[in-house]
């Protein structure tokens with residue numbers, strides 16, 4: 566997840582321009598006379614929508630608020646149930662709770678994304694939506710998910726925080742469901758410090774998302790902000806011009822980032838592919854972002870030993886297992902107790918996910934990785950496996 570690897574001079578220039586051109590207006594709205602026609606957030610939204618090949622994009626303050634804004638646009642409210650996966654960043658479930666709805670958390674399969682069968686089994690009369698999460702650059706099984714969702718009249722929100730720029734059967738991730746939510750935080754594929762994006766092809770959903778993220782503002786073309794009507798009850802999840810300016814520059818680097826990651830992943834995976842380890846199942850290889858290589862050991866004990874040896878040789882992992890605590894529902898006691906769901910069962914739920922995740926090791930693939938470094942990592946992995 567490498568936006569931070571290619572962050573520097575161009576981004577600095579874009580920030581400086583805000584001061585040089587329009588006197589430092591960093592609010593995305595109003596100040597019309599002072600800002601000399603510069604609206605970086607709007608430009609970023611337009612560029613993002615174009616790159617994603619979708620009609621509407623709404624910039625927001627984070628990936629977490631993108632998820633909440635999308636759920637609000639979709640009409641999720643108290644008493645509703647929203648299904649999602651046991652393997653995701655904690656924010657997916659927080660966003661559901663923020664809407665007053667009940668998260669229904671289901672197992673993953675060998676793709677490490679939501680199991681379509683488990684999704685279908687979890688549907689109740691209260692279910693309104695599903696949030697598939699494209700984890701670590703690999704798409705969820707969207708054909709199956711869309712089919713089940715349609716038959717049950719459910720909305721689909723793609724959590725594309727870790728899938729920015731990926732595709733599934735030729736379609737850009739985030740554009741397949743009713744809405745897509747992206748994160749631009751410091752660890753993601755492109756970064757704006759903090760930031761997020763909500764996309765949709767549906768005009769009504771877009772208007773609701775735009776309105777919700779900004780106190781319900783109607784975004785009138787005839788009256789100023791102060792005189793605008795409120796369409797719905799909202800909140801403030803606005804993006805600033807600083808983030809917009811950075812986002813435009815980072816978006817311009819996206820295709821380079823993807824190309825390099827994919828090339829490096831191919832090399833590194835190729836160099837360890839003859840080892841008797843099982844790799845994660847990849848739904849659509851050509852659409853993979855290429856930022857992670859996941860493989861499974863036979864047992865949890867072996868995986869623990871493997872990671873200890875990796876650390877000894879100076880190799881790190883990406884979330885699995887180092888930050889599993891933030892990405893696997895089994896560890897979210899704080900939430901279950903505070904909101905009283907799964908509070909009696911979380912230790913025994915999601916055993917299939919636990920079996921997969923606790924045997925999994927995720928290697929980060931960087932944009933900037935010399936061949937010598939790639940082969941050094943591969944050699945170390947081979948050595949550790951031999952000694953296991």
Ligand SMILES: *Cc1c(COP(=O)(O)O)cnc(C)c1O
Pocket residue numbers: 627628629630653654656657698724726727747748749750759760761
């Ligand atoms: C990063 C992330 C989020 C939250 O994004 P922030 O911008 O950090 O709020 C949500 N879902 C997933 C899967 C993520 O990886």
